[in-house]
Amino acid sequence: QKEVEQNSGPLSVPEGAIASLNCTYSDRVSQSFFWYRQYSGKSPELIMSIYSNGDKEDGRFTAQLNKASQYVSLLIRDSQPSDSATYLCAVKSTRGTGTALIFGKGTTLSVSS
Amino acid sequence: ETGVTQTPRHLVMGMTNKKSLKCEQHLGHNAMYWYKQSAKKPLELMFVYNFKEQTENNSVPSRFSPECPNSSHLFLHLHTLQPEDSALYLCASSQGADYGETQYFGPGTRLLVL
Numbered sequence: 001q002k003e004v005e006q007n008s009g010p011l012s013v014p015e016g017a018i019a020s021l022n023c024t025y026s027d028r029v030s031q032s033f034f035w036y037r038q039y040s041g042k043s044p045e046l047i048m049s050i051y052s053n054g055d056k057e058d059g060r061f062t063a064q065l066n067k068a069s070q071y072v073s074l075l076i077r078d079s080q081p082s083d084s085a086t087y088l089c090a091v092k093s094t095r096g097t098g099t100a101l102i103f104g105k106g107t108t109l110s111v112s113s
Numbered sequence: 114e115t116g117v118t119q120t121p122r123h124l125v126m127g128m129t130n131k132k133s134l135k136c137e138q139h140l141g142h143n144a145m146y147w148y149k150q151s152a153k154k155p156l157e158l159m160f161v162y163n164f165k166e167q168t169e170n171n172s173v174p175s176r177f178s179p180e181c182p183n184s185s186h187l188f189l190h191l192h193t194l195q196p197e198d199s200a201l202y203l204c205a206s207s208q209g210a211d212y213g214e215t216q217y218f219g220p221g222t223r224l225l226v227l
Contacts, residue, residue: 106155
């Protein structure tokens with residue numbers, strides 16, 4: 001059973017701080033990793049994708065991938081109250097004869113002003 | 114959200130009712146998905162269609178019946194549901210045959226089974 005694990009939170013940070021969200025996965029051959037943001041009552045929206053070891057930056061967001069440790073993280077710099085949401089980690093994993101995105105339960109982030 | 118649309122947005126049904134959820138994508142994608150999202154549980158993949166062909170049924174009970182008439186439309190037919198089927202049902206689409214890549218989600222249908 002392929003799994004993606006995230007701390008459910010809530011993770012609380014003050015406005016302007018760095019929020020660090022972590023995710024581990026069990027399928028060692030996974031190649032594609034995604035972070036989605038989901039506001040309460042809304043559908044998930046893609047924030048970042050990462051495929052290679054190291055860091056990938058996009059504005060205030062940085063995704064970090066360490067395949068040896070089977071670990072992927074998302075850093076949010078200068079956190080804003082509008083960043084308050086649930087962040088879903090998703091991993092493309094082998095499944096039967098194909099592949100599928102396996103989602104974690106999500107980490108709830110709360111940014112206080 | 115206009116790339117993938119879903120109707121209805123909210124649905125209340127009794128256990129003996131029959132209803133259908135509709136999803137339409139305007140992104141020119143070839144793969145479409147149904148997910149179920151229950152409280153405090155991960156997104157659960159239900160069905161995958163690739164070029165109109167069902168390529169995955171994730172052990173979903175037969176009271177859920179998908180239909181994909183073309184690459185742009187996906188339906189989920191519901192009948193004799195149980196209260197535990199109450200959840201947010203999300204449709205998603207992705208670009209090509211190598212599904213599992215970046216998926217774009219619709220707004221979801223929030224279903225309540227009484």
